[in-house]
Amino acid sequence: MSKSSGGNPYDIDSPSFNSDLYLEKLLRECSLKQVMDEEYAIKRDAQTLHSDMQTLVYENYNKFISATDTIKKMKMDFKKMEDEMDLLVNKMSSVISFSDKISSTLEVNWFSDVMLGKSTFQGSGLISKCRMAG
Numbered sequence: 001m002s003k004s005s006g007g008n009p010y011d012i013d014s015p016s017f018n019s020d021l022y023l024e025k026l027l028r029e030c031s032l033k034q035v036m037d038e039e040y041a042i043k044r045d046a047q048t049l050h051s052d053m054q055t056l057v058y059e060n061y062n063k064f065i066s067a068t069d070t071i072k073k074m075k076m077d078f079k080k081m082e083d084e085m086d087l088l089v090n091k092m093s094s095v096i097s098f099s100d101k102i103s104s105t106l107e108v109n110w111f112s113d114v115m116l117g118k119s120t121f122q123g124s125g126l127i128s129k130c131r132m133a134g
Contacts, residue, residue, distance in 0.1 A: 009021050009022070010022050012042070026038060
């Protein structure tokens, strides 16, 4: 029994498996019942591998669909968040503008009150009376 480089040609799981050599050895060394048992075992293993492969494909497909749905949801969530941020920026601009108007109005009113107060003090002679008292 010769061995090819890199593995055993009689080992079904080896990358260097040789089906012709394997079958020749099996027919030469085994009884008919043993050959039939080996055929049954190989068929059973092939069916199991096929079933396992189908399960893996199905699981990977489900993971792919789930990942796609998650990405789609994230995209929608980010779009919603972006819209809300734009709305917040607009509202903040409005608040700043309104605050500036209030500050400006209060400043003008305060200045007017101060000027009126000054002229009232001067008109009534309070300022001159305060100076005399001091």
